[in-house]
Each structure stands twice: as C-alpha cells, then as structure tokens.
Amino acid sequence: MEYKKLGATGLSVSPLCLGTMSFGRWIDEQASVAILNEALEAGINFIDTANYYGKGQDVEIPYGTGAAEEILGRALKGRRDNVVLATKVGLAMGYGPNDAGSSRVHILREVEASLRRLQTDYIDLYQIHHFDPRVPQEETLRALDDLVRQGKVRYIGCSNYKAYQMAKAHAISNAMNLERFGSVQPQYSLLVRDIESELLPYCQEENVGVIVYSPMARGMLSGKYNGPDDVPPESRAAHGERMIQRLFTPRNFRLIDKLKPIAQQAELPLAEFSLAWVLNQPAVTSAIVGATKTQHVTSAVNALSVKISDPDLKRIDAVTAEVDGLV
Numbered sequence: 121m122e123y124k125k126l127g128a129t130g131l132s133v134s135p136l137c138l139g140t141m142s143f144g145r146w147i148d149e150q151a152s153v154a155i156l157n158e159a160l161e162a163g164i165n166f167i168d169t170a171n172y173y174g175k176g177q178d179v180e181i182p183y184g185t186g187a188a189e190e191i192l193g194r195a196l197k198g199r200r201d202n203v204v205l206a207t208k209v210g211l212a213m214g215y216g217p218n219d220a221g222s223s224r225v226h227i228l229r230e231v232e233a234s235l236r237r238l239q240t241d242y243i244d245l246y247q248i249h250h251f252d253p254r255v256p257q258e259e260t261l262r263a264l265d266d267l268v269r270q271g272k273v274r275y276i277g278c279s280n281y282k283a284y285q286m287a288k289a290h291a292i293s294n295a296m297n298l299e300r301f302g303s304v305q306p307q308y309s310l311l312v313r314d315i316e317s318e319l320l321p322y323c324q325e326e327n328v329g330v331i332v333y334s335p336m337a338r339g340m341l342s343g344k345y346n347g348p349d350d351v352p353p354e355s356r357a358a359h360g361e362r363m364i365q366r367l368f369t370p371r372n373f374r375l376i377d378k379l380k381p382i383a384q385q386a387e388l389p390l391a392e393f394s395l396a397w398v399l400n401q402p403a404v405t406s407a408i409v410g411a412t413k414t415q416h417v418t419s420a421v422n423a424l425s426v427k428i429s430d431p432d433l434k435r436i437d438a439v440t441a442e443v444d445g446l447v
C-alpha cells in the first residue's frame with residue numbers, strides 16, 4: 121500500500137479508507153470486525169466513522185446511536201495507534217434543539233461521547249458532518265480549535281461543504297489564527313460528479329485533502345440493481361437504506377447501462393472499474409469504501425492497481441454527456 125499525504129496536514133493515509141456506516145446497522149459486530157481486520161491486513165490505515173452511524177437510521181429511530189463507534193472502540197483495543205481514526209459530528213443524536221448541528225455546545229458534548237465510545241483519548245480527524253447554516257462558522261472553528269489545543273483532536277475536516285463554504289471557513293481560520301479544515305469529505309462517483317466544477321479545483325489549488333464517500337454510489341455501481349423495484353434481497357436497498365433511493369433515478373440507471381460495456385471491455389467487474397475511476401482522479405486523496413462482506417474489501421484493494429486508460433476516460437465522459445443531454 122502506498123500512503124498519501126492528506127492535503128497540507130502531516131497525516132499519511134491509505135488511498136482506500138474503510139467506511140463504517142454499515143457497522144451495527146446492516147451487519148452485526150462479528151461481521152463488522154471481520155471487515156475491519158481484512159482492511160487492516162491489506163494495509164488500509166484510514167477508518168471513517170461518525171457519532172451518527174449505527175442501527176436505527178433507516179426506520180426505528182431517526183437519530184444516531186453511536187453503535188459503529190462502539191464496535192470500533194472494542195475492535196481497535198491494543199492497536200488504536202496503528203490507524204488514522206476519523207469521525208464526524210453534526211447529525212441528530214437526539215430530539216432536542218441542541219442535539220444536532222455544529223454549535224459549540226453540541227460539538228463539545230459530542231466529542232466526549234465519541235472519545236468514550238471509541239475508547240481513545242484522541243481523534244485523528246474530527247469532521248463536521250454537514251454545513252450548519254444556523255451557526256456562525258467562527259463559533260464552530262473556535263470550538264474545533266479548542267479541541268486541537270486540548271489534544272482531543274489532531275486535525276479537523278468538514279464534509280458535504282460547498283467550495284464557497286470551505287473558502288469562507290479557511291478565510292476565517294486565517295484571519296482569527298484558528299486551526300484550518302485540512303480535508304473535505306464529499307460524495308463522488310461516476311454517477312455524482314458535481315464537485316468537479318468548484319470543490320475539486322479549489323482543493324487542488326489550496327492543497328486540501330479530499331476524502332470521497334460512496335465511490336460506488338452506495339452499491340449501485342456494482343450493477344446489482346436493475347431498477348428501483350428490482351433489488352437483491354441481501355442488498356442495502358432491501359435493508360431499507362433511505363439515501364440510496366435518491367440515486368434510483370432513470371438517468372442513473374441509463375448511465376449504468378452505458379458504463380457496463382466499457383467495464384466489460386476493460387475486463388473488470390463494474391464495481392472495481394467504478395472505484396478505480398475515482399481512485400484515478402488526481403484531486404482525490406482517498407476513497408471511503410463501504411463494505412458488508414470481506415470480499416468487498418478484497419475487491420476494493422484490487423481496484424487500487426487498475427489504471428483507467430485515456431480512451432476509456434473519454435468514453436465515460438462521452439456517455440455521461442449523452443445521458444445528460446449535453447451532446
């Protein structure tokens with residue numbers, strides 16, 4: 121495994137990051153730990169979680185339970201220092217008005233809860249899960265800066281920020297001499313490419329680490345779904361994942377039909393081809409892969425050695441433009 125610098129931070133991370141959104145949600149602790157072990161054995165040193173991840177997000181309780189962090193805390197005992205542990209704060213952890221968002225009160229409460237569940241005294245990368253328009257960025261950045269000074273957090277990042285929101289945060293950090301967001305975590309895949317216009321160029325220009333999530337479009341880019349009503353029984357869609365429904369658009373199914381023959385000609389499963397395309401993008405530092413089976417990790421590691429040819433890159437852009445009605 122070749123490790124990469126996370127933007128301008130001092131961290132070295134693997135180009136694959138293990139996502140843990142499935143831990144304690146669709147898969148139990150034993151299956152989660154098997155996936156974690158597979159990833160660590162393959163040399164993946166970067167793990168992404170969130171206070172929010174765990175059971176209940178889809179139906180029973182519409183707020184986070186911390187189950188994924190608890191599983192990681194138990195599983196990483198004795199080897200915590202071998203990994204770069206990233207977690208997030210901001211999504212609802214209860215029904216109260218201060219139980220979500222990026223206010224000082226919520227961040228300071230939630231960091232303690234994450235440290236307890238993760239059974240560690242420090243978080244390597246603490247990320248704001250979503251931009252919170254109700255809270256001044258100065259307040260959020262000062263709270264995060266305090267955590268860095270206290271040694272509870274090593275680096276800070278954000279997720280789902282637009283380029284202008286990130287640029288404003290950087291300007292505030294510079295003006296107030298506060299810790300600066302060293303990374304951003306956006307969604308990016310062959311189906312969702314909007315960050316190419318603003319966020320990726322900004323991050324390259326400013327040397328910001330880019331950790332992309334859902335590089336296989338939550339599993340859609342494995343080709344396992346034939347349509348919104350035709351989902352395999354073991355899949356996340358069958359388990360009731362709400363967010364994947366947003367990707368089940370006619371446009372995305374049409375695009376997948378056009379991508380399949382390109383992957384076939386490259387003699388790669390669509391899942392590996394799609395992940396390799398993300399990993400081949402120069403602005404991407406690391407791709408956060410989801411897994412519900414150990415084979416998903418093996419397949420992700422295979423994608424690391426795939427180079428997408430220039431003609432294939434052009435064909436991908438051409439079929440995307442065609443599906444989007446741009447040609």
Ligand SMILES: NC(=O)c1ccc[n+]([C@@H]2O[C@H](COP(=O)([O-])OP(=O)(O)OC[C@H]3O[C@@H](n4cnc5c(N)ncnc54)[C@H](OP(=O)(O)O)[C@@H]3O)[C@@H](O)[C@H]2O)c1
Pocket residue numbers: 138139140141142168169249279280305332333334335336337338339340342344354355356357391392408409410411412415416417419420
């Ligand atoms: N910041 C945010 O707002 C945010 C949002 C979403 C995710 N994330 C992070 O990103 C991580 C990854 O997200 P994701 O799980 O949506 O990513 P993903 O890698 O796009 O999707 C993973 C899913 O793809 C399927 N898959 C993977 N490899 C496969 C293979 N070789 N063959 C067939 N199917 C395969 C599996 O679906 P099945 O399980 O259905 O088989 C797996 O659960 C999360 O765990 C989380 O850490 C962050």
